[in-house]
Amino acid sequence: MLERLFEPRRVAVIGASGRPGQVGTEVVRSLLAGGRPISVVHPREKTVLGVGVTENIEDLPGDVDLAVVALSAGTAEEACVRAARRGVPFIVPVAGGFSETGETGRALERSLVNAVRAAGGRVLGPNTVGLWVPGRGGVDTLFVQHERELISHRGCVAFVSQSGSVGVEALGAAAVTGYGLRAFVSLGNKADLDESDFVAHFGDDPGCRGIALYLESFRDGRRFLDVAGAVSRKKPVVILKAGATRAGAGAVASHTGALSGSPLVAEGAFRQARILSVDGDEALLDGAKALALCPAPAGPRAAFLTPAGGYGVLAADAIESSEGELCLARLSEDCRRRLREASFPYAAVNNPVDLTASATSAMMVEALRILVADPGVDLVLCAAFLAPPGMSPDLVPGIAEVARSAKKPVLVLAMFGHETQALCKRFTDVGVAAFPSLARAVCAARLLVRRGKCFSGPADIKYGAPECG
Incomplete structure (x- = not known):
């Protein structure tokens, strides 16, 4: 189901202006390193980092499988829906300003996802840095600094993180001692695609030998346990569940607009599903590396x-x-x-x-x-x-x-x-x-x-x- 997300024929970036430091520009810069075909959409620019610009979303080539929308929350919905109607199967709105900000943002998020789904598309995010598949021919939408040079070849560990910053920094620390990354996914607010979807995908991926998860909440706890429990019989699933304290649970709500849940209940459920729980980002990635290699x-x-x-x-x-x-x-x-x-x-x-x-x-x-x-x-x-x-x-x-x-x-x-x-x-x-x-x-x-x-x-x-x- 998610193959075209991780191996898109072409990636479109909607909203890249070419200004240094602008999110869309940095997404283009990251994508260029992977070598996959790129299209850029902007109403006024002619080129962005040497890539020719398309003025309208409707004029995008028909082989675009992934669109990264680098626009503010207030303007992202229209662009996302237009891309889905153009036939783009996967949309990544990177902006914050949605459910993590309260009821108004939550309503905006629901509207965006419902409209994209009605048009036949799926959403990763919003409030996300997207995904990273290392190596030549990979796909990299990360607009923040990350260790692309140290993790230059595709490995066997999939890392799915609700927080982009936790994921990127943990990978950076792990990379200096070597890390075989299959793919990194930043879930963000996971208003559509969520942890269960990606665990199921990597569970069926023969090149993936272990799955590491950083989660602050569960979109559907029962489904997650069913999916991850089934996958754990084939390959190890390791989780760092954050928000275990009252203060941490409050921080989860302000970070992604989600509820954290009881840590004791979660730990017992993990044990029953044979999901391995760890404390700390270092233990998460170290453990996943050992489990994938040994x-x-x-x-x-x-x-x-x-x-x-x-x-x-x-x-x-x-x-x-x-x-x-x-x-x-x-x-x-x-x-x-x-x-x-x-x-x-x-x-x-x-x-x-x-x-x-x-x-x-x-x-x-x-x-x-x-x-x-x-x-x-x-x-x-x-x-x-x-x-x-x-x-x-x-x-x-x-x-x-x-x-x-x-x-x-x-x-x-x-x-x-x-x-x-x-x-x-x-x-x-x-x-x-x-x-x-x-x-x-x-x-x-x-x-x-x-x-x-x-x-x-x-x-x-x-x-x-x-x-x-």
């Missing part, structure tokens, strides 16, 4: 591999303090024997496994291979540090080869001083979930275990201590 573990038994003993101590504390979601695996005698043979006599081969700062890249890769093969280990966290003298850039492809062939998760804690973010990005770009801090890696591991529990028994099942070391 298989779900069979249990909570974690091994930690490091060339630095101090991080082994910190990891042991973090794993044992994970509220029962993780525990340190008890390594088999065969595993410990093989680790001794692959490293030094003085290396610590209990869990955590500390190969010491004398370790080489080859030793780390072989030790990782041994840990992954231990049937008593459900997932491995690997500290990939390039500071020790025996470490080389070969560590990245070596770990990636083991991780890709493993049937259990391998998460990487990647650190290298001021080059930490670049090292993380190198891992993520070759399909390994890498994080710049131990806390973030452990948080992602906990979410993976929760995903595994979704299909091994009741949502509140607790793994017993006998499985752990």
